[in-house]
Amino acid sequence: MNPRTAILHGGPDRDPFTGASSIPVYQASTYHQDDPQRIGKYEYARGGNPTRDALEQTIAALEGGAQGLAFASGMAATCSVLLLLQPGDHVVVSHDIYGGTYRALTTLFRRWQLQVDFVDMTQPDKVRAVLRSTTRALFVETPANPLQQITDLRAMVAIAQERGLLAIIDNTFMSPYLQRPLALGFDVVIHSATKFLGGHSDLLAGLVVAREEGVGKRLRAIQNTFGAVLGPQDAWLTLRGIKTLAARMDAQQAAATAIAEWLQTVPPVRRVYFPGLPDHPGYALHHSQADGPGAVVSFELAEPVAARSLLKRVRLMLAAVSLGGVESILSYPATMSHAGMPREERHRRGITDGLVRLSVGLEAAEDLMADLQQGLKQEEG
Ligand SMILES: Cc1ncc(COP(=O)(O)O)c(C=O)c1O
Numbered sequence: 001m002n003p004r005t006a007i008l009h010g011g012p013d014r015d016p017f018t019g020a021s022s023i024p025v026y027q028a029s030t031y032h033q034d035d036p037q038r039i040g041k042y043e044y045a046r047g048g049n050p051t052r053d054a055l056e057q058t059i060a061a062l063e064g065g066a067q068g069l070a071f072a073s074g075m076a077a078t079c080s081v082l083l084l085l086q087p088g089d090h091v092v093v094s095h096d097i098y099g100g101t102y103r104a105l106t107t108l109f110r111r112w113q114l115q116v117d118f119v120d121m122t123q124p125d126k127v128r129a130v131l132r133s134t135t136r137a138l139f140v141e142t143p144a145n146p147l148q149q150i151t152d153l154r155a156m157v158a159i160a161q162e163r164g165l166l167a168i169i170d171n172t173f174m175s176p177y178l179q180r181p182l183a184l185g186f187d188v189v190i191h192s193a194t195k196f197l198g199g200h201s202d203l204l205a206g207l208v209v210a211r212e213e214g215v216g217k218r219l220r221a222i223q224n225t226f227g228a229v230l231g232p233q234d235a236w237l238t239l240r241g242i243k244t245l246a247a248r249m250d251a252q253q254a255a256a257t258a259i260a261e262w263l264q265t266v267p268p269v270r271r272v273y274f275p276g277l278p279d280h281p282g283y284a285l286h287h288s289q290a291d292g293p294g295a296v297v298s299f300e301l302a303e304p305v306a307a308r309s310l311l312k313r314v315r316l317m318l319a320a321v322s323l324g325g326v327e328s329i330l331s332y333p334a335t336m337s338h339a340g341m342p343r344e345e346r347h348r349r350g351i352t353d354g355l356v357r358l359s360v361g362l363e364a365a366e367d368l369m370a371d372l373q374q375g376l377k378q379e380e381g
Pocket of ligand 1: 073074075076098100145170172173191192193194204205206322337
């Protein structure tokens with residue numbers, strides 16, 4: 001099925017009991033059992049809920065995996081996946097990983113004795129160089145947040161398969177419409193569905209898909225035990241958001257491409273990071289493993305003060321944390337997405353105080369450019 005069709009019909013596309021066009025919100029915590037010796041499919045809402053099930057089946061179909069799981073947030077999803085590992089295990093993580101994931105690995109999971117190496121995964125040799133006998137997993141994010149470096153997914157799968165490692169990827173920035181890592185051999189895909197999947201900046205959700213049933217079952221047990229499940233209302237909103245994923249992504253990435261090209265010509269902008277620009281160092285690689293550049297453009301202004309005042313001066317855009325909504329969102333990684341990373345570490349990774357990240361929404365590109373222009377111009381004057 002073409003991904004555009006799969007988005008609408010790949011999972012449950014109507015209520016099996018009534019034929020309703022929308023799976024209802026099953027707002028219930030427990031389920032009556034006709035026979036206490038033969039528990040039915042649903043027993044208690046932490047273990048399963050029909051609205052959540054529909055979402056879990058939908059994301060499994062879109063990513064092409066055996067098992068989908070819905071969590072209360074992207075971080076609940078990430079931490080639940082990390083619980084697949086044991087204390088003492090070693091994991092190799094992309095050095096441009098989302099700040100919240102960095103924080104989880106360097107606080108909670110450090111106390112839990114998980115050994116972590118953050119490496120530049122754009123260079124597979126650097127991954128090989130840190131492998132140990134105790135290495136159990138690779139954790140990848142590409143395009144990386146916020147500098148949009150591209151990691152070679154096939155090279156990561158080759159390393160993982162050679163060494164019997166679990167290959168995990170955070171696919172939030174692409175969504176399954178643009179990038180399907182399980183088809184390339186990844187084992188587990190994570191999404192902050194708060195972003196493009198939900199798409200309307202009105203919910204918090206996390207999704208996970210396991211390629212194989214065995215890993216899926218282990219994750220199901222973690223989900224039920226740890227209990228960070230997604231509620232039925234937010235599962236319904238996420239399902240509703242997913243229905244327009246293709247249409248939104250197409251429009252948003254077309255506008256993002258136009259804005260990225262334009263930003264390259266604007267004097268206070270020192271550098272533009274966007275995998276849709278042919279001079280992006282990962283352009284060819286990205287297009288060999290994804291169907292489009294996405295809708296997030298990062299750019300660096302020479303002066304940190306100019307970056308901060310741009311956020312104060314934009315009128316159409318939200319100046320906020322998050323991305324992937326129908327409205328454009330301008331954010332400042334230094335104090336927002338990467339606030340959890342020590343300043344020195346952040347600078348070492350190129351996330352400077354002049355860096356701004358723009359998630360392009362559904363507004364007309366020309367209006368967004370005018371908004372940026374007025375925000376930058378005032379600073380110049
Ligand atoms: C790439 C990425 N992964 C994970 C998360 C965490 O998701 P959530 O905010 O839904 O917990 C985010 C949130 O910004 C993100 O951008």
